[in-house]
Amino acid sequence: MASCRGQRSTVGPECVSRLFKSVVNMVKSKRFVVARHFDGLPKESDFQLVEEETPDLKDGEILVASIFSSVDPYMRTLSRRLSEGVTMVGECCARVAESKSSDFPVGTVIVHQYGWRTHAVLDTENQDPPRKAPADYPKDLPLSLLLGAVGIPGLTAYFGLLKCLEAKEGETVFVNAAAGATGSIVGQIARIKGCKAVGSAGSDAKVAWLKELGFDAAFNYKTVSSLDAALKEAAPNGIDCYFDNVGGDFTTTVLNHMNLYGRVAIVGGISTYNDKDPSSKGAFPYKAIQGKQLTLIGFVVSRWLDQWPQGKAQMMQWIKEGKIKYREHVTEGFENMPKAFIGMLVGENIGKAIVKL
Amino acid sequence: MASCRGQRSTVGPECVSRLFKSVVNMVKSKRFVVARHFDGLPKESDFQLVEEETPDLKDGEILVASIFSSVDPYMRTLSRRLSEGVTMVGECCARVAESKSSDFPVGTVIVHQYGWRTHAVLDTENQDPPRKAPADYPKDLPLSLLLGAVGIPGLTAYFGLLKCLEAKEGETVFVNAAAGATGSIVGQIARIKGCKAVGSAGSDAKVAWLKELGFDAAFNYKTVSSLDAALKEAAPNGIDCYFDNVGGDFTTTVLNHMNLYGRVAIVGGISTYNDKDPSSKGAFPYKAIQGKQLTLIGFVVSRWLDQWPQGKAQMMQWIKEGKIKYREHVTEGFENMPKAFIGMLVGENIGKAIVKL
Numbered sequence: 068m069a070s071c072r073g074q075r076s077t078v079g080p081e082c083v084s085r086l087f088k089s090v091v092n093m094v095k096s097k098r099f100v101v102a103r104h105f106d107g108l109p110k111e112s113d114f115q116l117v118e119e120e121t122p123d124l125k126d127g128e129i130l131v132a133s134i135f136s137s138v139d140p141y142m143r144t145l146s147r148r149l150s151e152g153v154t155m156v157g158e159c160c161a162r163v164a165e166s167k168s169s170d171f172p173v174g175t176v177i178v179h180q181y182g183w184r185t186h187a188v189l190d191t192e193n194q195d196p197p198r199k200a201p202a203d204y205p206k207d208l209p210l211s212l213l214l215g216a217v218g219i220p221g222l223t224a225y226f227g228l229l230k231c232l233e234a235k236e237g238e239t240v241f242v243n244a245a246a247g248a249t250g251s252i253v254g255q256i257a258r259i260k261g262c263k264a265v266g267s268a269g270s271d272a273k274v275a276w277l278k279e280l281g282f283d284a285a286f287n288y289k290t291v292s293s294l295d296a297a298l299k300e301a302a303p304n305g306i307d308c309y310f311d312n313v314g315g316d317f318t319t320t321v322l323n324h325m326n327l328y329g330r331v332a333i334v335g336g337i338s339t340y341n342d343k344d345p346s347s348k349g350a351f352p353y354k355a356i357q358g359k360q361l362t363l364i365g366f367v368v369s370r371w372l373d374q375w376p377q378g379k380a381q382m383m384q385w386i387k388e389g390k391i392k393y394r395e396h397v398t399e400g401f402e403n404m405p406k407a408f409i410g411m412l413v414g415e416n417i418g419k420a421i422v423k424l
Numbered sequence: 425m426a427s428c429r430g431q432r433s434t435v436g437p438e439c440v441s442r443l444f445k446s447v448v449n450m451v452k453s454k455r456f457v458v459a460r461h462f463d464g465l466p467k468e469s470d471f472q473l474v475e476e477e478t479p480d481l482k483d484g485e486i487l488v489a490s491i492f493s494s495v496d497p498y499m500r501t502l503s504r505r506l507s508e509g510v511t512m513v514g515e516c517c518a519r520v521a522e523s524k525s526s527d528f529p530v531g532t533v534i535v536h537q538y539g540w541r542t543h544a545v546l547d548t549e550n551q552d553p554p555r556k557a558p559a560d561y562p563k564d565l566p567l568s569l570l571l572g573a574v575g576i577p578g579l580t581a582y583f584g585l586l587k588c589l590e591a592k593e594g595e596t597v598f599v600n601a602a603a604g605a606t607g608s609i610v611g612q613i614a615r616i617k618g619c620k621a622v623g624s625a626g627s628d629a630k631v632a633w634l635k636e637l638g639f640d641a642a643f644n645y646k647t648v649s650s651l652d653a654a655l656k657e658a659a660p661n662g663i664d665c666y667f668d669n670v671g672g673d674f675t676t677t678v679l680n681h682m683n684l685y686g687r688v689a690i691v692g693g694i695s696t697y698n699d700k701d702p703s704s705k706g707a708f709p710y711k712a713i714q715g716k717q718l719t720l721i722g723f724v725v726s727r728w729l730d731q732w733p734q735g736k737a738q739m740m741q742w743i744k745e746g747k748i749k750y751r752e753h754v755t756e757g758f759e760n761m762p763k764a765f766i767g768m769l770v771g772e773n774i775g776k777a778i779v780k781l
Contacts, residue, residue, distance in 0.1 A: 314710045336710045349708040353671045353693045356722035363720040365713035 094121045094130070094164070098184035099155045099404055105146060107341045108412060114155065114405040124167045127192040131161035131177060133185050136401065136422040137214040138408040139248070140312070143340040154182040155404075160200075160213045161187070168192070176200040178213050183404050185424060201379055205387060209395075215419035216386060216393045220248035222378045223368040227310055227332045228256050230371060231364050236261035238307035241298070241324075243317060244337060245285065246273035248419035252382075253310045254282045255391050262308070265301045267294075269414045276417055280392055288317075298324045305329075313338045315349040322355040333365040341412070394418030451478045451487070451521070455541035456512045456761055462503060464698045465769060471512065471762040481524045484549040488518035488534060490542050493758065493779040494571040495765040496605070497669070500697040511539040512761075517557075517570045518544070525549070533557040535570050540761050542781060558736055562744060566752075572776035573743060573750045577605035579735045580691060580725040584667055585613050587728060588721050589687045593618035595664035598655070598681075600674060601694060602642065603630035605776035609739075610667045611639045612748050619665070622658045624651075626771045633774055637749055645674075655681045662686075670695045672706040679712040690722040698769070751775030 095118055102115040121130055137158045145156045159182075163175040168191040171177070177197040181187045189197050200213055208217070215221060227249075228234050240257040244250045245266025254264040258281045266277045267288040277285035284301035291297035298306070298321065305326035311318050314336025322331070339349075355361065371378070385391040396416035398407035401424050411420035452475055459472040478487055494515045502513045516539075520532040525548040528534070534554040538544045546554050557570055565574070572578060584606075585591050597614040601607045602623025611621035615638050623634045624645045634642035641658035648654035655663070655678065662683035668675050671693025679688070696706075712718065728735070742748040753773035755764035758781050768777035 315708070318710075319708060333710065333713045336714065339710060349710070351672070351676060351706040351708050353675075353690065353696060353706070356690045356720060357693065357724070358722070360722045360724060360727060361720075362722070363713060363718075365715070365717045365719070367714070367717060370717060 094186065095119070096121045096184065096186035097401060098182065100152050101146060101149050101155055103151055105143070105341075107343075109143070109146075109405070109409055111405045111409065116402065121186050122188060124165055124188065126167050127190055128167050129163045129171045129175075129189050129191055129197070130165040131159075131179065131187050131189060131197070132164045133159040133161045133187075133401070133424050134176075135160040135211040135214055136183060136404060136424060137218075138404065138411045138420045138422060139220070140244075140335050140337045140340060140412065142408065143337075143412060154184060156180075157183050158214055158219065159184070159187075160210050160218075171197070171199075176204075176210060176213070178218065185401050201376070201383065203380075203383070205383060208383070208386065211395060211397075211419070211421050211423070212386070212393065214421060215248050215395065216252060216391060217379050217382050219368055220419060221252050221382045222371075222375060223334060224249045224252035224256060224310075225378045225382060226368055226371045226374070227334055227366060228253050228308070229260070230374075231332045231366050232308040232310065232330045234260055234262050234308045237263075239263045239265060239302050239304060239326075240308040240310065241265045241267075241302060241306045241321065242310040242312070243267045243288070243321075244312035244335070245277055245282065246270075246417050247312065249334070250310070250312055251277070251280060251394070251418060252391060255280055256385075257308075258282075259385065259390055263302075265298075265306070267297070273417055276394065294320045295323070308332075310334060311336075315339045317349075319349040319352050322352040322359075322361065325355065325359050325361055327359050329359060329361050331361060331363040333363055337412070396420045398422045400424070451543065452476070453478045453541065453543035454758060455539065457509050458503060458506050458512055460508055462500070462698075464700075466500070466503075466762070466766055468762045468766065473759065478543050479545060481522055481545065483524050485524050485545055485547055486520045486528045486532075486554070487522040487543060487545050488516075488536065488554070489521045490516040490518045490544075490758070490781050491533075492517040492568040492571055493540060493761060493781060494575075495761065495768045495777045495779060496577070497601075497692050497694045497697065497769070499765065500694075500769060511541060513537075514540050515571055515576065516541070516544075517567050528554065528556075533561075533567060533570070535575065542758050558733070558740065560737075560740070562740060565740070565743065568752060568754075568776070568778050568780070569743070569750065571778060572605050572752065573609060573748060574736050574739050576725055577776060578609050578739045579728070579732060581606045581609035581613060581667075582735045582739060583725055583728045583731070584689045584691055584723060585610050585665070586617070587731075588689045588723050589665040589667065591617055591619050591665045594620075596620045596622060596659050596661060596683075597665040597667065598622045598624075598659060598663045598678065599667040599669070600624045600645070600678075601669035601692070602634055602639070603627075603774050604669065606691070607667070607669055608634070608637060608751070608775060609748060612637055613742075614665075615639075616742065616747055620659075622663070624654070630774055633751065651677045652680070665689075667691060668693075672696045674706075676706040676709050679709040679716075679718065682712065682716050682718055684716050686716060686718050688718060688720040690720055694769070753777045755779045757781070 099114045158180045240262045242250045242253040246268040257264040264282045266282045266285045274285045286297045309331045312335040315338040407422045456471045515537045597619045599607045599610040603625040614621040621639045623639045623642045631642045631644050643654045666688045669692040672695040764779050
């Protein structure tokens with residue numbers, strides 16, 4: 068991992084030159100730390116905003132300023148491992164503001180995973196250097212898509228559906244949290260590949276959007292009489308590929324609707340993320356797995372890191388052709404990151420939840 | 425499916441010729457029916473022995489007399505679907521006693537799946553004719569192995585480990601119920617393939633046998649301080665392939681010991697078979713599946729039906745070479761089938777539980 072400096076929140080007397088610089092350049096950096104471990108759904112008071120000056124750059128380092136910051140479900144899971152006082156995890160799309168690396172001149176757009184921060188000092192000579200935006204990234208696409216359809220959520224949909232589930236023409240694909248950043252793309256790729264796309268989401272507005280996107284069937288899981296009945300109606304021939312973002316009881320129910328030799332991608336478990344013990348929800352669906360000879364595959368998109376360039380190229384192509392549509396739920400202002408994060412966890416967003424700095 | 429006649433238990437006045445025949449040939453057939461649905465562990469009184477004469481053969485039919493009858497864990501699961509009064513499900517190794525089929529002359533050894541019965545009339549012109557013993561079945565091997573190492577339990581181990589788990593040299597394979605008909609072969613094939621074989625079983629005598637068979641590590645799950653501690657000691661580098669015959673809480677624990685990209689074959693769930701709701705035991709191990717990017721595969725050995733001949737040939741070869749050893753737990757007498765079945769469910773057997781008629 069690239070080192071990330073700039074964590075100091077106090078300034079000692081030895082830092083005169085740096086203080087002088089900060090007065091001259093006024094490069095003040097902000098970041099959010101986890102003030103206390105989340106108990107259930109995070110609260111705004113669980114986060115603390117820390118302000119500090121950025122350090123001088125060493126050879127090979129760059130100072131990047133965030134343009135967009137991402138809030139994603141996985142951050143709730145990863146946060147369990149963070150000590151109090153540590154910068155909240157997350158991904159940013161940023162631009163190089165100062166550079167001591169010829170490979171990353173000022174203005175270069177990059178994506179980094181150094182958490183909720185306005186600025187970061189990154190070592191470009193590290194084994195895992197910052198990821199540049201693709202050289203052919205279309206000028207008319209917002210850079211925020213580097214955190215969405217052309218970033219981790221889009222690649223998760225792409226590799227999950229095509230490499231992990233191996234969805235084939237004519238098969239029924241079911242995805243939950245379908246109006247989210249990943250789910251909405253899963254359904255659209257399924258349609259491109261000649262599959263029947265079925266999605267569930269948590270509001271009528273989301274369901275309406277899914278239908279606009281071309282989903283063959285979609286339902287609001289909060290208002291249907293039962294998930295069983297809704298699945299029976301939406302996927303009367305059963306489900307061949309299940310892209311699971313939700314986990315828990317929801318998944319235990321869905322597995323009963325799978326066809327023989329069905330495949331299940333275990334991608335996320337947002338229904339369980341705020342539980343003290345995320346394993347406590349939902350019984351082990353042994354009977355369905357064995358009886359229907361299902362394959363369940365847990366995956367993280369980094370499994371296909373070597374193929375990300377092809378995945379991004381394909382996503383950009385489909386977006387340009389109008390085959391993949393996207394929507395963003397934009398929150399303005401770095402100070403509102405906790406609010407945006409909590410809103411995403413309770414499902415306020417349609418499409419990708421993003422914070423614009 | 426081949427039709428199976430001879431279910432009548434009363435004889436009407438129209439059957440004089442058949443009665444005469446039965447007096448002359450004395451071919452009395454016995455079978456066990458499910459007298460009442462099992463509540464938890466089956467009891468001997470849940471089964472009823474029915475005696476009847478065998479019907480006359482039509483063209484293409486054969487009368488077979490069972491030599492060995494199998495008792496296997498899967499029968500407890502399948503029994504849930506049986507109505508009261510129906511013949512108990514199961515597999516037999518039988519010999520043709522009368523024949524109206526030139527393809528199946530008297531004396532031919534076959535395997536059929538028409539349940540707990542001393543005799544059966546089978547239609548050989550059916551789409552799914554009786555399976556003959558392999559033509560090159562070694563004369564010095566007991567025919568009972570057609571229900572064990574060279575039958576479904578052996579093939580389950582073979583295809584489960586090699587096709588489903590794709591166990592590779594140097595990997596650690598863990599199997600539970602390891603002293604059973606399938607588990608004992610899983611560990612031995614793992615050793616043949618250069619894997620580290622780890623097994624668990626329910627008695628010290630079973631564990632001693634596993635060590636004789638060449639398992640690298642084995643433990644008695646009933647006497648270890650905890651399954652967690654036992655797995656840590658037996659598989660200190662983690663588990664790559666898990667062949668699961670047990671299910672429930674046991675599996676939830678094992679998944680925490682899997683390595684990244686580990687594979688799990690969901691083959692059986694004997695710890696749950698006697699429960700009213702087999703799904704009630706063990707939480708959905710979402711976190712381990714996703715975090716370690718595990719693949720769980722439910723399978724039934726018939727998935728590889730087209731490759732059974734190669735599988736049987738390989739098993740016979742390994743047995744002849746002494747690379748696969750087997751052990752049988754033989755109960756004498758058809759009348760003792762319920763006792764043998766119940767004994768197998770509570771783990772009395774070491775190796776394959778079989779009934780000799």
